[in-house]
Amino acid sequence: MPTIFLESKDNPKIKHLRGLIEQNNYRKKQGQTVLEGTHLCLSWLQENRKINSIFTTEHALEHTDFDEITAQYTGMIFVISESLYKDLSTLGTTLACLAIVDIPSSSQALDFKSDTLILENIQDPGNVGTLLRSAAAAGIEQIICTKGSASLWSPRVLRAGMGAHFSLQCFENIVLEDVLPRFQIPVYVTSSHNSNSLYSKDLKKACVWVLGNEGQGVSEYALQHAEAVSIPQPGGQESLNVAIAGSVCFFEMVRQRL
CATH class of the missing domain: 3.30.1330.30 (Ribosomal protein L30/S12)
Structure with missing residues (x-):
């Protein structure tokens, strides 16, 4: 060599x-x-x-x-x-x-009928990489990253993703308002202040998950154009880390589809 x-x-x-x-x-x-x-x-x-x-x-x-x-x-x-x-x-x-x-360019156009993870202004590279890893493991192949989120192809996000990127269709610097209304499947956002439990939802069909900023959560626009779900926390913590919350949602979806 x-x-x-x-x-x-x-x-x-x-x-x-x-x-x-x-x-x-x-x-x-x-x-x-x-x-x-x-x-x-x-x-x-x-x-x-x-x-x-x-x-x-x-x-x-x-x-x-x-x-x-x-x-x-x-x-x-x-x-x-x-x-x-x-x-x-x-x-x-x-x-x-x-x-x-x-850096790979996506070989496909956005598919508005398939399982999708949208990262809205998530800034921590570790959280972004972990979410991509969990999404890939759960069978979600399409990732949309809005402006303000950590760069998907930065070395730190790649490290946290542990190779998950390589099997995903990734779209970066997307404006949420341009894509969210075009989805023809249910759209869910996580909210710690919402009473609709994740476990009450039928997740057997394709859906979209919108996860928001570590401190502020998802935007008002996302809340208005999606169905908010919460993860029951009998231990009484105020909220879960966004990567943990997303992973719980993805694998409840997997559980229902098995």
């Missing part, structure tokens, strides 16, 4: 890599992002997707996990020092592997 050693943090390829890791606008401009860790890289390759380049260290390159990657990837591998890798990495604890890939 072709390898090149890079030593300077000012090398153009290192600067490009750093820009993709740290700057959302740069990722959008370049149409690229970074997968960190061998798990994400292998998940990407298993979907028959292309890796443009890989950055790693001498120590990591000798690890058996890297053998699986190089068995499928024949492109250029850039070897950098341990200290430079730690400076670039957002993880710090995984086997050194940073892969530059092109």
Whole structure:
């Protein structure tokens, strides 16, 4: 496999890599992002997707996990020092592997009759990634992300999603008012102040889930154009974390459909 050693943090390829890791606008401009860790890289390759380049260290390159990657990837591998890798990495604890890939564009138009998750102004990368992971596990394949939400293809969201992105149709920077009225299936929003229990709903057919901002919840527009449901909490907590609440909803839907 072709390898090149890079030593300077000012090398153009290192600067490009750093820009993709740290700057959302740069990722959008370049149409690229970074997968960190061998798990994400292998998940990407298993979907028959292309890796443009890989950055790693001498120590990591000798690890058996890297053998699986190089068995499928024949492109250029850039070897950098341990200290430079730690400076670039957002993880710090995984086997050194940073892969530059092109951000996929959705190959399909929005489907207004299929199960859909809408993320409305959810800003925490961990919550967004967890919701995508739960949605994928529950069989929801279409994700809509409104303006103001964390970028789906940021390294931190990708890390939290653990490869869920790669089997999903993702649409970003969508205006909620442009799409919500077009759905021809039930639309539900979660609200801790609503008396209609999630468990009283018939979720056997396709539906839309709208989940809102961590602090403020969904918008008034969403509340007015959807049916609000609550998750019973006999323990008396004020509310659930949005990723937990969404996951509960998705798997009640799965339970009813089994």
